[in-house]
Amino acid sequence: MNEFGENVFVLEHPLITHKISILRDKSTGTNEFRQLVEEIAMLMGFVALSDLPMKTVEVETPIERAETRVIAGRKLAIVPILRAGLGMVSGLTALVPSAKIGHIGMYRNEETHQPVEYFCKLPNPIEERTIVVCDPMLATGGSGVDAISQIKSHGGKKIKFVCIIAAPEGVRRLHAAHPDVQIYVGNLDRCLNENAYICPGLGDAGDRIFGTK
Numbered sequence: 001m002n003e004f005g006e007n008v009f010v011l012e013h014p015l016i017t018h019k020i021s022i023l024r025d026k027s028t029g030t031n032e033f034r035q036l037v038e039e040i041a042m043l044m045g046f047v048a049l050s051d052l053p054m055k056t057v058e059v060e061t062p063i064e065r066a067e068t069r070v071i072a073g074r075k076l077a078i079v080p081i082l083r084a085g086l087g088m089v090s091g092l093t094a095l096v097p098s099a100k101i102g103h104i105g106m107y108r109n110e111e112t113h114q115p116v117e118y119f120c121k122l123p124n125p126i127e128e129r130t131i132v133v134c135d136p137m138l139a140t141g142g143s144g145v146d147a148i149s150q151i152k153s154h155g156g157k158k159i160k161f162v163c164i165i166a167a168p169e170g171v172r173r174l175h176a177a178h179p180d181v182q183i184y185v186g187n188l189d190r191c192l193n194e195n196a197y198i199c200p201g202l203g204d205a206g207d208r209i210f211g212t213k
């Protein structure tokens with residue numbers, strides 16, 4: 001357990017932290033940045049999905065008939081928060097190719113830092129799926145809180161939130177608003193600055209993934 005309590009997992013794994021360090025470097029270009037986001041998402045997904053429910057099935061091996069286990073239940077839903085969350089989708093679907101993908105469009109108003117929602121399309125039946133919401137950055141927590149509220153209003157129940165870098169303020173806010181949601185953080189950073197950017201962070205994740213600005 002950490003300072004945030006149950007359901008918050010700060011991974012700080014050497015492989016993840018090493019790759020995040022390269023992301024942080026402002027001289028890392030778009031191509032490498034995108035590749036690293038994908039790799040980190042895959043490593044984080046591997047951990048975040050370690051409690052997926054399993055069921056027993058029988059298979060015929062070349063040697064004998066065997067009881068073995070496969071993932072049970074409805075397919076997973078991966079829900080990136082646009083835009084930056086899109087960068088994590090390929091890494092997560094590499095782990096679970098059969099996953100369905102929803103999208104939530106959200107941007108932060110540059111002055112108020114409040115999230116503005118502009119799109120929501122989720123796979124049905126959402127209530128039966130384990131849902132992995134992904135976004136590289138959890139800053140004030142506003143976007144994550146609203147995205148999860150939206151998913152819950154459509155019936156989503158079993159929700160995990162995977163972010164590469166988080167500020168403590170964002171983790172506290174998201175955990176307080178949605179204590180049932182498991183939050184997976186790659187690296188926990190120091191604080192937010194006056195523009196609500198994460199320090200030291202990596203800058204604007206969307207712009208760095210898509211090469212905008």
Ligand code: PRP
Nearest residue numbers: 082083084107108139140141142143206
């Ligand atoms: C970024 C990021 C998160 C949000 C985090 O998106 O990808 O969605 O900010 O900030 P918060 O925790 O304070 O809400 P942004 O608004 O820059 O949109 P973009 O991904 O389209 O660039």
Ligand code: URA
Nearest residue numbers: 139197198203204205
């Ligand atoms: N969104 C980003 O992309 N980066 C931050 O540091 C904060 C919000």
